[in-house]
Amino acid sequence: MPREAELSVNERAFVLEALKEDVRLDGRSLDAFRDVRIAFGDEYGTADVSMGKTRALARISASITAPNPDRKFDGIFTITTELSPMAAPHFEIGRQTDAEAHLSLLLDRSIRRSSALSTESLCLVAGSKVWLLVCTIHILDHDGDLLSAACIAAIAALSHFRIPDTSIHGGELTVYSAQERNPIPLALLHWPFCVSFAVFEGGEKMIVDAALREEQCSEGEVVVTANKSGEICAISKQGGVPTDALVLLGCVDTAVEKVRVLDEIVRKALDLDATQRDVGGLMAELRAENAR
């Protein structure tokens, strides 16, 4: 299927008419997220995030490689996203759609370029050995707002991941298995989250976390990435109707408020997972990281 079926005229009119009266299809208020559910896998570094029917799975993998010659002290961190026919039948394998390019660009900008992960901490031997950390995000189900779901999944997986402990003796690098030494968490400096706004009524009305049908009849999109301290990491407005500066400021305020809620949801899910893994309360003794 080369492209997605468009909304019918009736459906479009229905969605827009309802929005004029501030009513959304699923009964949410204009600035409400769908319920975010996070499930962690058995192994460290997998997070399955569902928001309504949208579902994204993030998985972190680490391997050792040589650093870029001009960045000898930095590890390599990449984020890859994949839209397969699993998410929606019009996506093809091996052919990148605009949606996929847009998604990976914004994720890269929000997480990697905002230095959420300190790449210096991934350096093992300067100039010759660094960790290569790959965050693969698989979109399993597409029902709008892939970006928020993917971003939450990436952050949840990164903070859930444990990297093998290493030591260097006489220039020789040893990587320890989970049985020898407890693996350590990544050095995450902050948790950025994306909040996307779909634009309606010529830039006057903004709705948070648009579902697929709302996304299909929106007039544009504004994405604000922020962390819980209220720092703005990225703002993206690509195409669509012009947006008034004051409306945009309103978006930023809403985004910061939403990000705090998302941060809390991820933190709670992580805590719950940690207590489930901490059988017999031995985790504290096994920790190998330095208390800072």
Add this chain to the structure above:
Amino acid sequence: MASSTLSPLSRADGSAQYSFNGYSVLCAVNGPMEAQRRDELPEEAVVDVAIIPATGIAGVTSKHLESIVQKALRQIVLVAAHARSLIQITLQIIATPESDHQPARLHQSFSSIAVLPALLQASILALLSTSIPLCMFTNLTSVAVGANGDVALDPSVEEVDAATSLHVIGFSSQGDLLIAESEGSFNIATWEQVSDIAGTVCWGDLTRDNGLQVSKFWKHELNCESTLRTKISQWYSKSTG
């Protein structure tokens, strides 16, 4: 123990998740839908299989697995019933078993075919959930043969690493051999022994006594059947109540 979920996804026409022996595979089926003109077959449906690995991008290994799964599913799906259409199967590997003794993810040596049973069972459940007519069911098992001839059923990562050969054998519900994939070095006698054991495991042929304690008779089928029964009764109670 195996566990499976039917129709976990909303956009795909049919879907299923199947987990067994540390592997977890999510499968989405779309179809029968219009095939692209260049792919279309005049007298049968095109079965298109794509396997997405858990990490990284699809490489030679997943292409190899895709071709095995595609060949097997072409025999199972009634392709002649949907001429000139496309049945698109997407398999996403969600989890793979991890070794306790090796540093996580630095360990790449273990074999690629061990995931085949999970891939095929997931695709069959997903095809059923899409209501695509099938002509048979299949049951697969993996067997590892160690250096001194010891046989391990549904081997763990350590057993696969220690094995000299690994075999994945599948039988159709008519009892015919459908899939035989092997890796490593072995001889005809070993293969015959393995295929006998696999036959016993897959369809519980109790007349053959090969001195192996098989406690997992019908494991895949029992699980698939109970999943289907639960789902159907749920749908039924929804539509009547």
